[in-house]
Amino acid sequence: MLLYGTGAVGSLYGGKLAQAGAGVSTVCRSDFKEVSETGIQIKSVFGDYHFKPEAVVKKGGDYSYRPDYVIVATKVLPEIDVAEMIKDSVYPETSIVLLQNGIDIEKSIAARFSNNEIISGLAFVCSSRTGYGQIEHTDYGRLVLGIYPGGISPKVELLAEMFRAAGVPTEAEEDVIAARWKKLIWNAPFNPLSVICSGADTSEMMSDDKIQELSRSIMEEVIQLASADGHPLDMALIEKNITDTIRMKPYKTSMLLDYEAGRPMEVEAILGNAVRIAGKNSIQVPHIKTVYALLDILNKRNLSVKTIPRSHR
Amino acid sequence: MLLYGTGAVGSLYGGKLAQAGAGVSTVCRSDFKEVSETGIQIKSVFGDYHFKPEAVVKKGGDYSYRPDYVIVATKVLPEIDVAEMIKDSVYPETSIVLLQNGIDIEKSIAARFSNNEIISGLAFVCSSRTGYGQIEHTDYGRLVLGIYPGGISPKVELLAEMFRAAGVPTEAEEDVIAARWKKLIWNAPFNPLSVICSGADTSEMMSDDKIQELSRSIMEEVIQLASADGHPLDMALIEKNITDTIRMKPYKTSMLLDYEAGRPMEVEAILGNAVRIAGKNSIQVPHIKTVYALLDILNKRNLSVKTIPRSHR
Numbered sequence: 183m184l185l186y187g188t189g190a191v192g193s194l195y196g197g198k199l200a201q202a203g204a205g206v207s208t209v210c211r212s213d214f215k216e217v218s219e220t221g222i223q224i225k226s227v228f229g230d231y232h233f234k235p236e237a238v239v240k241k242g243g244d245y246s247y248r249p250d251y252v253i254v255a256t257k258v259l260p261e262i263d264v265a266e267m268i269k270d271s272v273y274p275e276t277s278i279v280l281l282q283n284g285i286d287i288e289k290s291i292a293a294r295f296s297n298n299e300i301i302s303g304l305a306f307v308c309s310s311r312t313g314y315g316q317i318e319h320t321d322y323g324r325l326v327l328g329i330y331p332g333g334i335s336p337k338v339e340l341l342a343e344m345f346r347a348a349g350v351p352t353e354a355e356e357d358v359i360a361a362r363w364k365k366l367i368w369n370a371p372f373n374p375l376s377v378i379c380s381g382a383d384t385s386e387m388m389s390d391d392k393i394q395e396l397s398r399s400i401m402e403e404v405i406q407l408a409s410a411d412g413h414p415l416d417m418a419l420i421e422k423n424i425t426d427t428i429r430m431k432p433y434k435t436s437m438l439l440d441y442e443a444g445r446p447m448e449v450e451a452i453l454g455n456a457v458r459i460a461g462k463n464s465i466q467v468p469h470i471k472t473v474y475a476l477l478d479i480l481n482k483r484n485l486s487v488k489t490i491p492r493s494h495r
Numbered sequence: 496m497l498l499y500g501t502g503a504v505g506s507l508y509g510g511k512l513a514q515a516g517a518g519v520s521t522v523c524r525s526d527f528k529e530v531s532e533t534g535i536q537i538k539s540v541f542g543d544y545h546f547k548p549e550a551v552v553k554k555g556g557d558y559s560y561r562p563d564y565v566i567v568a569t570k571v572l573p574e575i576d577v578a579e580m581i582k583d584s585v586y587p588e589t590s591i592v593l594l595q596n597g598i599d600i601e602k603s604i605a606a607r608f609s610n611n612e613i614i615s616g617l618a619f620v621c622s623s624r625t626g627y628g629q630i631e632h633t634d635y636g637r638l639v640l641g642i643y644p645g646g647i648s649p650k651v652e653l654l655a656e657m658f659r660a661a662g663v664p665t666e667a668e669e670d671v672i673a674a675r676w677k678k679l680i681w682n683a684p685f686n687p688l689s690v691i692c693s694g695a696d697t698s699e700m701m702s703d704d705k706i707q708e709l710s711r712s713i714m715e716e717v718i719q720l721a722s723a724d725g726h727p728l729d730m731a732l733i734e735k736n737i738t739d740t741i742r743m744k745p746y747k748t749s750m751l752l753d754y755e756a757g758r759p760m761e762v763e764a765i766l767g768n769a770v771r772i773a774g775k776n777s778i779q780v781p782h783i784k785t786v787y788a789l790l791d792i793l794n795k796r797n798l799s800v801k802t803i804p805r806s807h808r
Contacts, residue, residue: 326797468781475705
């Protein structure tokens with residue numbers, strides 16, 4: 183297996199597959215030195231473990247084997263051309279696993295590699311990279327895997343089995359696009375609002391009546407879009423998400439952590455793609471569109487400050 | 496005349512009336528010492544001038560005379576009960592002038608002083624208080640005055656004449672509520688967005704396509720509300736406001752200056768009241784509502800930091 187992206191998510195799950203006995207190699211760029219020399223240390227609620235990749239290469243073309251699985255765990259960003267990045271390591275038998283956030287993130291890869299199996303993966307996890315080769319996994323951790331655009335294959339089931347063997351709760355999902363929409367119900371309001379509300383955690387957001395109401399409005403729009411996209415979801419998911427979020431331990435979203443660290447946020451994956459789907463289906467999503475415009479400019483302004491990261495506090 | 500509020504707007508215009516020969520006294524609290532000892536120095540594009548109030552008192556009840564005009568130039572904030580503040584200085588013949596920002600800011604005063612003439616006043620001005628007794632007026636300056644809820648009276652015309660005599664371009668307006676809605680077309684998007692976009696000036700906001708589009712959406716909603724409120728406005732005002740804002744010298748809104756200084760913002764006057772008018776008229780204003788929720792929480796969070804002002808930069 184070849185893993186692209188040794189950040190918070192890739193390292194955690196790549197390491198778990200290695201624990202399950204898979205030969206997992208990694209493509210590393212900024213962290214090449216640390217990972218090749220000392221591997222990756224994962225402090226995890228699954229139990230701490232060390233991940234020493236079989237091989238560490240700088241680009242896909244340097245990997246000598248034909249991978250059964252290419253796992254993409256990079257952030258979804260306009261500047262990362264995933265197809266370009268992985269093409270030299272993709273063979274006819276290779277399943278491409280997109281272990282990434284957002285909605286509609288598979289389409290361009292599926293179009294480019296139209297003869298390859300595309301496995302779409304969702305990670306429900308609180309994990310962050312604290313340094314090169316250093317990961318901290320603090321909560322949750324389950325995975326959902328399915329064929330894009332739908333179905334379950336033997337290779338999906340095999341991958342799920344390996345994760346489970348290493349202790350990761352993993353579900354094989356027939357309708358993985360529906361699962362992405364379902365996850366977006368939570369991510370679409372809370373990731374952006376945590377940033378726009380000047381660095382608020384989930385507790386601070388939920389304590390505010392207007393923000394709670396705005397969250398519901400965004401969730402309603404997500405459900406509308408899911409339905410138009412052919413994946414109807416239950417409106418009851420709104421109250422469930424609100425209640426769960428009120429109850430959870432106060433949590434700073436990964437988007438907020440990116441913002442505070444001066445890293446690019448996944449604006450298009452979480453909001454922009456949803457806005458485009460709305461346009462295609464002639465659906466009005468004024469709440470999502472408003473938040474999208476604000477998050478987008480905050481992202482641009484954050485990245486234009488070249489020295490210290492912009493922080494609201 | 497008795498002036499409440501010796502901030503950027505009150506001092507500028509109170510001083511002008513004094514220049515025109517009116518006896519203008521001021522109610523001062525935090526700046527009582529400075530204003531009673533040395534008056535107010537106004538650095539102004541009208542020409543610099545000094546304003547020495549006839550009398551400076553700490554509360555309306557300390558003012559010995561029966562004012563022809565009580566001028567309220569305080570910020571519109573929930574914590575400032577204007578009726579309570581002015582009641583000891585309001586006589587049957589007193590005209591109450593509300594020289595304040597926002598929409599629907601006259602109603603509670605008009606209800607409380609139902610036998611008094613209420614003059615609603617709009618200032619189109621760039622002015623800030625740089626210290627106690629120190630005002631800097633950098634641009635614009637015209638006034639619009641009219642009877643609330645409509646019409647022009649002899650006392651409106653007299654007040655307008657006095658302002659003009661002192662060099663302030665002033666219009667007496669038959670439909671001052673329409674004038675307020677018209678001003679809100681500009682204030683409703685740009686004041687809040689300048690804050691939410693982490694301290695953006697007008698140029699930075701207008702250079703961003705999505706923020707420009709969002710501004711138009713907010714303006715459309717304002718025009719819808721104005722119409723429902725019985726004061727139809729021309730949709731062409733949207734393009735005019737956009738074009739004017741693109742052309743103006745880059746400008747930091749007064750709301751942004753308040754935010755950066757840790758002062759309360761006029762959230763209800765600029766957005767909250769509009770949202771309530773929408774509710775009463777069963778009009779959907781999702782863009783305004785979204786921005787209102789965000790501005791409101793940013794205001795609360797800004798005021799809860801008791802030490803240094805919160806700043807995005």
